[in-house]
Each structure stands twice: as C-alpha cells, then as structure tokens.
Amino acid sequence: MRGAWGGSGLPVVLLHGQPGGADDWDRVRDELPDVRVLAPDRPGYDGSPASDFAGNARLLSELLVSTGVERVVLVGHSWGGGVALQMVLDHPEQVSGLCLVSSIGSRLAWTRWDRVMAQPGLAQASAVAVVCTPAVAPRLVARRGDQGVRGRAARPGATRAGARGPAR
Structure with a gap:
C-alpha cells in the first residue's frame, strides 16, 4: 500500500472501493483544503498483490507508522469501508473517526459492530x-x-x- 499525504491539518485517509483506485477521491480531495489527506491505492491495485480486509488493515497501519501519523479519520467507500471497519477492530489506537460511504461490511458480524463503536x-x-x-x-x-x-x-x-x- 502506498500513497502520499497532501495538505495539512486533520489527517484523513480515503479508502477506495472495488473496482477503483486512489484517483476516485480526486474531487473529494479538492473539497478538503484544510485537511491532511492520504488516498492510497489499496493492495491489488496499481500493480500490487491483492489482500483481504485484515491484510489491507495491516498494510495501512504500517503505512501510518512509516509516515509518523498516529491517528486518522478513515473514510471508506464500498470495499474500502470493510477495510476501514477492520482497521478499527485491529488497530483502534490509530483511528480517531470513521465515515462509511456505501460500505461493504457483511463479513463483519453485527456483534462486532458494538466493538467498533465502543472505541473511545x-x-x-x-x-x-x-x-x-x-x-x-x-x-x-x-x-x-x-x-x-x-x-x-x-x-x-x-x-x-x-x-x-x-x-x-
């Protein structure tokens, strides 16, 4: 997973759906001039090997650590929403907010939703x-x-x- 941060301010990660790519967020990024935005290409796109929700979350966590960003607001569209939910479950210390847009999440049992929303x-x-x-x-x-x-x-x-x- 790779991507470059743009802007300054509140760090927000935009996770694209499937099919799609980081450029799906170009117009949204234009509307967020006061936000530090990262829209990475998820694994399986831009020539990288595919991965499941947990693998995507792990790679995103590693990307945040490597760029020195401690906590982010996650915005996930479609399959990217499933990655965002997995990130909350696996790496809650790195997530300060969550926004799901037409999100997939059927692989996460509803009982786990309580765990997601219970994060401080x-x-x-x-x-x-x-x-x-x-x-x-x-x-x-x-x-x-x-x-x-x-x-x-x-x-x-x-x-x-x-x-x-x-x-x-």
Missing part, C-alpha cells in the same frame, strides 16, 4: 460526518446529478433516515 471517541467523531452531510452534499451531488441521487442525498437527515431502513 469514535461514535462522536463519526457523528461529525452525518452533521456535515447537508452542507457538503449539494456540492457533491451537483457533480453527480446524472446518477439519480439529487434531492435524496442532499436532503438533511437522509443519512440518519437511511440507517433506520426504507421509508414505508
């Missing part, structure tokens, strides 16, 4: 993503309006409503 400060840090969603969503949706998400993603509280299940 993680529930509060993760709530920041929900609070910020109404402010950020219109800009992101404007760029992806052709995908049928305009209105739904930009609606305040959509994330919380989605967590409760489909509307009846």
Whole structure:
C-alpha cells in the first residue's frame, strides 16, 4: 500500500472501493483544503498483490507508522469501508473517526459492530460526518446529478433516515 499525504491539518485517509483506485477521491480531495489527506491505492491495485480486509488493515497501519501519523479519520467507500471497519477492530489506537460511504461490511458480524463503536471517541467523531452531510452534499451531488441521487442525498437527515431502513 502506498500513497502520499497532501495538505495539512486533520489527517484523513480515503479508502477506495472495488473496482477503483486512489484517483476516485480526486474531487473529494479538492473539497478538503484544510485537511491532511492520504488516498492510497489499496493492495491489488496499481500493480500490487491483492489482500483481504485484515491484510489491507495491516498494510495501512504500517503505512501510518512509516509516515509518523498516529491517528486518522478513515473514510471508506464500498470495499474500502470493510477495510476501514477492520482497521478499527485491529488497530483502534490509530483511528480517531470513521465515515462509511456505501460500505461493504457483511463479513463483519453485527456483534462486532458494538466493538467498533465502543472505541473511545469514535461514535462522536463519526457523528461529525452525518452533521456535515447537508452542507457538503449539494456540492457533491451537483457533480453527480446524472446518477439519480439529487434531492435524496442532499436532503438533511437522509443519512440518519437511511440507517433506520426504507421509508414505508
């Protein structure tokens, strides 16, 4: 796993999905000028050998240690969300916040979700993503309006409503 840090401030790691690559986050990175961002290519991409969730988490942990970054906010999309969850379970001391975007996580038993959210400060840090969603969503949706998400993603509280299940 490799990648270069950009910017300064709060360290945030953006983990891409499958298929995908670090460049999937280019537009998001542009919206975070006050954040120190790392968007690495996960194992199995950019010519590196593939790995499972635990292997990805181990390599990410080693990358953070090698760059001297102690704690990060993890943002995981799709398969990258599974890596982020595994990172919280295996290396909680390196995680200060978690944001999952259309995340996979079915290989993690629901009973382990309690372990994830029990990490000190993680529930509060993760709530920041929900609070910020109404402010950020219109800009992101404007760029992806052709995908049928305009209105739904930009609606305040959509994330919380989605967590409760489909509307009846």
